[in-house]
Amino acid sequence: MTAGGERRYSVQEFYALLYAMEHEAAERYDELANQMETHNNAPVASLFRELAAIERKHAVKLQSHGQSVQAIRPRDLLLGASFELPETAPLDRAHYLMTPAHALALALENEEQAARCFDALAAAAPDDEVRKLAADMAAEEHRHAALIRAKLAGLPEPPADWDQDLDPPRFSE
């Protein structure tokens, strides 16, 4: 991942970026929670719901900076191969039989990716205030990551055949 690069962010822009990241991350966790509910995977649904709530809290805080989220793209961040914003869980990682451990591992990846992104932005930002903001954010994401890592360590490893489909998919229409 390349981040920041020559891009010069104003403080205002940086807040917009932050808001977009947190907002999108929250929406995504909600979406995943919905999916798990529809598929009767209650434990993972509530976990995603919690994650969504955390991200949304951040977003709401950032929103007080008066930013809009229209059309922020990974490529605006020069994130190279990544298709989505750093904290957003890719939809195609969901599975209806996924376990809380899977969900946390996914959240961990998101946090780590976000942390790396901010590290890179902090390293590259020419503007002091932005640099500081980015460094703060990086630290926060590292902290989140550590928390999740700890929580994950407390969970049992999912069984090897966790995704074995005991009920064949059904015909429809």
Place this chain on the structure above:
Amino acid sequence: MNRDNAAIQSLSFAIVGSGGAGVMTAGQMLLDAAARAGLCGLMSRSSGPQIRGGEAAALLRLASTQVESHGDRFDVLLAVDWQNAHRFASEIPIDARSFVVGDPAEGAVPEAFSAAGARIVPVPLKAIAKKVPGGRPNMVALGALGALAGIGAETLARAIEATLQKGGEALKSSLAAMQAGMAAVAEAGVSLPRLAAGQAAGRWTITGNEATGLGAVRGGVRFVAAYPITPATEILEWLSSALPRVGGTLVQAEDELASINMAIGASYGGVPSLTATSGPGLSLMTEALGLAVAAEIPLVVVDVMRGGPSTGIPTKSEQADLNIALYGLHGDAPHVVVAPNSIADCLPATQWAVHLAETLQVPALVLPDQSMGQSRIVLERPASLPLAGARLVAEPETANYRRYALTPSGISPMARPGTRGTAYTADGLEHSERGIPSSQAGDHLAQLDKRARKLDHADYSRYWAEIEGEGDVAVVTWGSCTAPVREALARARAEGVKARLVSLRLLAPAQPERLAAALAGVRRILVVEQTHSGQFHRYLRAAFDLPCETRVFHRAGPLPMRPGEIHSKIVKELAA
């Protein structure tokens, strides 16, 4: 045990749980084990709207003799979990005599079920499974149900082994979990009456859709073209492996227009051919069906009926494609419509349809429904049918060959491409005896007469209907209503009602004289069918002479017809 049921000694089990909980697997193994234990049985499935996951229910009925439909109530409802299980409430009627087996850790029994006042049997499926390394709650459930059904541990083990053929750890933990489930039931001290068992040897287990496929192959079908559609796809999937092994072919077509026309092409070429679909696909086939009528091409079209109209309820059953099957062709287009009257009958009914299509050079429709097609039963190995005879083929170098010659029987020899001296052009335009397009009134009438005549003169032998019992009242029905009607009649007979059962296997051409004979001396009939508008009854009025007072019980799907509701109607409408 269904104490209401004088006819069938049976026990009904429902297993519910959310997707991935393995209720279908457990149900399948239970049926298999029961079969190995010398019981007969039936299993059908139900599930939520999700493609995968969501919630699922396996519905079983085990019995001493062959069962073809569900009863009125379930003896046991077992829930691996209760997620969205309330959606199945109308499909799983329970009462005060039922047992509801649930894991207390999964919460209370939902209102939709607890209201019945059944005896709640808490079994901590999850906790029990946890104690077994790699154990799963559905295998505990299997053990519990096996114990309730009176199936021995060894037999259950054999059923598990047959599914988990790879063996290893998974097998070991499944066996252990199953045994723990049996133990839990013993501990809970609940039991059900024992079913008398017969001889497992020689029996089969088969779904209606597989039986349809096999009926086609037995009948000689060697070419199939089709487009997937629920609930007919399993016929195709079974045939796609089976056909090549007997020298036949299956082609997946781009759509139903193509599939039926491919089948027509192959049949024109001399190879008995079939396509299978459901309502929406059948709609797309009626133009070509008319072509097969006019050009006199033998052809079998299986329509596994589902809920309609339009896309409707693809995964549920209804008998409402009767109208389109009988009348869906433009112009006067006589053809054959055959309906199996049970899951097992899918085999002989389809085989007979092939026979009729080939003999009469006409398209024959076969109308099973979702409840037959997608249910699995245990039955004695089906006997071979003595259906010889087939297509009347023209001899090489027939002098002055006329493909559509006006024979007394209406059947004219059909030349096989490749044969010298009998080349002709098959045509969907009205034609002369030679097949040359004609708009002359004489040719039109002659060919219309011929096409009607061959169906009128055909010998439909005893297959045309199933006729059972004696009495001055009768139930007239067809298709998947037959089994619950039979059961309802058995109860009524036990209560002293003398009644006949007439179930039509041949729907078209109508056999009014035969029906009149079957109903001779009957003073009142009850027509039973699963449609909203009473299609079958209207057809009986249109094409038959109903000799007596007629009452009707018709209702829409998707819930299966129950013996009990039919029994009440019999009591109300016939016994009075």
Place this chain on the structure above:
Amino acid sequence: MNRDNAAIQSLSFAIVGSGGAGVMTAGQMLLDAAARAGLCGLMSRSSGPQIRGGEAAALLRLASTQVESHGDRFDVLLAVDWQNAHRFASEIPIDARSFVVGDPAEGAVPEAFSAAGARIVPVPLKAIAKKVPGGRPNMVALGALGALAGIGAETLARAIEATLQKGGEALKSSLAAMQAGMAAVAEAGVSLPRLAAGQAAGRWTITGNEATGLGAVRGGVRFVAAYPITPATEILEWLSSALPRVGGTLVQAEDELASINMAIGASYGGVPSLTATSGPGLSLMTEALGLAVAAEIPLVVVDVMRGGPSTGIPTKSEQADLNIALYGLHGDAPHVVVAPNSIADCLPATQWAVHLAETLQVPALVLPDQSMGQSRIVLERPASLPLAGARLVAEPETANYRRYALTPSGISPMARPGTRGTAYTADGLEHSERGIPSSQAGDHLAQLDKRARKLDHADYSRYWAEIEGEGDVAVVTWGSCTAPVREALARARAEGVKARLVSLRLLAPAQPERLAAALAGVRRILVVEQTHSGQFHRYLRAAFDLPCETRVFHRAGPLPMRPGEIHSKIVKELAA
């Protein structure tokens, strides 16, 4: 003059000749001239199997009052030449009282015609034409026929001028040839009784297919998608010019599957829509018709019936698409079927169908047939119908909008895309009131009931049937049989038979109570229809309660139903 005919003062003329001889042009001009002379009339066409050329026949009936069908016999058969004219023998019945006008240079009258013993009137058409520079035998024929019909030279000239608008040499020679033809007849000294003439002013000439198109436009149809097919293409051709002039559009689709789905899309968008086809095309539309039923999309589908089954006899008439129209959809799919009972009725019947489709949010089929669609008549300007009301549209920002709400009438407001606050998804899957797919028994039953209810509760007013006369016997019929039945009944009445006529315009939903009322006091009925298998009769048995003894006269096409054959049946079956 048809002396057998108590009801209609008429003269029938047939003009035959090989392709290029101009018999159609001559016939057309003769009808036009007769109309200008204050007569009414009817013209239909027949031709050989060739795309072009071959042999052709123009069949006319001129009368004092509006005529909607041919009589039993022709007063005059005029042959421009006799090439293959024998093929028309069954369509042109002549008898000893007829005149056969032929050119002796073209050979003897063929056996098929001479056998009738008609009076042969030799007129050297070719030789006469030759005398006029640029003169053609068909214009000589026109003059001859005009003279026989008692139409003045000036009127004939105006008809010629109207066709040959460019004028010039062609016009001059045509006029001269026509006059020579008149002179020849005068010379031959043959004449026919005079028909009483009325007021030409205010009258129209129109074909059934044009009338159907106009009915659609009057009803508010502003979108049409279709695929050409005989004998419906003229509806489309007329609409393709007319629609843009009233702000509408016609799209030629790639096939019938596309055309009906396009019409559904446009109607979903709020624009009254129609497609027109014939049997083979209708076959391809039944799946989408079911969609329109389930998703409750107003839609009109015109099926101009031709001979069937399959490609059948595309250029000839039959009523055998009744079955597919009534029953051709899979599942329980209630819809509307309307049939015009005459050529003129194509207009109001179609307009009414649009009205019903829009009001009831349902597909309405309209069933004219080839004999109506492709015949031209002279009639009084059709009155406007008082058919107000139309689609019930949802208000913007309707709170908790439910597209498929369970209203008492069964009709629920339909939101127009673009309207705020009422967005919904139309669905062919079974659904809840909101339109969300559902396989629950409750939703299925509620929606099936709703869709049936809205048709049951609708007000079909007096349009449902044409009821004429008094008496204790009746003829029940529909469509293009109505006119010959009416004529047959008039003859029978003149002979003292007291009989009613009931011609159903609304075929579905069935109106058994109304029919019972219309037949109150009737002791016997005769059902008349043009099918081989008696489809209409079977439908009457299925869906109505026929209160009395029923006799049936049904026969296949392609020959038109004649008043005489119906009259014999009335005498035999009803008068006894």
Place this chain on the structure above:
Amino acid sequence: MNIATAPQPFSANDYKSDYKPVWCPGCGDYSVLLAFTKAMAQLQRPPEEIAVISGIGCSSRIPAYTNCYGFHGVHGRALPVGTGLKVARPELTVIVAGGDGDGFSIGGNHFLHACRRNIDITYIVMDNRVYGMTKGQPSPTTEPDWDSALAPGGTGLRPFHPLVIALASGANFVARGFSGDPNGCADLIVQAVRHPGFSFVEILSPCVTFRPDQREWGKMVHAAPVNPTDDAARAARRIMTDDGFNTGVLYAGNRAPFRPQTAPAAGLDAIEAEFAL
């Protein structure tokens, strides 16, 4: 030139029936029928081993005019009928024939999938850019400005490009002929039948009744200025940019034709045994 060979069992006339075409005199389809009989005589396939399958349209009347087995089906479905026949009876020579409306309008989907399926049949389309049988409506290949009752002033639609679609969907042999050159067409048909897989031959065949302007086609056609290629992408590009009057073999590919699935033969008993407990 092949002048002095031994007499051969089948002459072109042996492939012609005694039922007289109902086509308009001057119609291009007469020449296609002639080309067909000549081609079959060149191939010396016994007439009874050939099946001619069609849909509905003037052109689709062709089967009964031959002495081969024929099938005159419904509008637009000739290719599926031919496909079923060939799969069930691979030893027959199957020729599918029809018009531009039949093949590219209502039958368009089967055209796509027949090309893709690449069964060893030959498909001949008599393209007159009009619906002849129903009296002159625009077809998919009709020029956008052609005036007719159904589309006054023209459809305004870009004509369908059958050869390009055939290539894009995987036909294994693509050629264009002109009915005015029956011998040339016969040659194309011979090559098409001999080429394995799905062979598509478009024959420009004027409708003198509804498109009298097509009498000019004789002046416009010309042999393709390049040799056939086996590169479908190149052939498609070429055809997409040519004038539409190139005749000859435009593409001859080498995809293996479709072979239906086979499996080790087993008796019915072996199959049924799988249902036993």
Place this chain on the structure above:
Amino acid sequence: MNIATAPQPFSANDYKSDYKPVWCPGCGDYSVLLAFTKAMAQLQRPPEEIAVISGIGCSSRIPAYTNCYGFHGVHGRALPVGTGLKVARPELTVIVAGGDGDGFSIGGNHFLHACRRNIDITYIVMDNRVYGMTKGQPSPTTEPDWDSALAPGGTGLRPFHPLVIALASGANFVARGFSGDPNGCADLIVQAVRHPGFSFVEILSPCVTFRPDQREWGKMVHAAPVNPTDDAARAARRIMTDDGFNTGVLYAGNRAPFRPQTAPAAGLDAIEAEFAL
């Protein structure tokens, strides 16, 4: 970058309904739905002025998941429904969406003719190279060797090439996206809707249930290495020879979209007068 704009009336969520998808978690269609809502928010079209039309299939369930007007019709006929709607109501934004089976198998003919007709609608196909809804049968875009119950060992058939067919039949805008990149897909949809005429967007959208192998697609897709062209023949050639995982706008043409016939307005009376003697 568009960071600090004024708040806009419609956000992506305004295009989403509260009815929860029944798709399998992980299915690419979730991302397509997301991309659709993002695209509409970019376009700021009020939801009620958008109609989403589909056929039958997992992917075809999309209309009810949006807050727009929707139509869930029958299998394979979404394009005609969309066509009729757009012609009758040109002021609406009409999006047709569905699967590869719906669009290229049963619906193939309408695809051909919709491209040719070039009406101003956008067609989004969620291509997962399988029939998801009916439990995993091969579709026209399925690889020839993909094993399934209906085609044990694979179909052996050459996959259908939707983009090439679209170009060959006259689509005015052709793009390919990947569902794993919802923002990229949103951009493509925005461009497609803005481009006049028939716009076709193929989105590779994995079926995680029946084609778990497609989880690898994320690694295989890449931005098209060249800029879009307006030369259809060149674009077709390019696509015919690429690896099938190029994403981006591949063709943007400049054919005028179809306009239905109009005529000088006249009252009904004027039309009826023509029937008078």
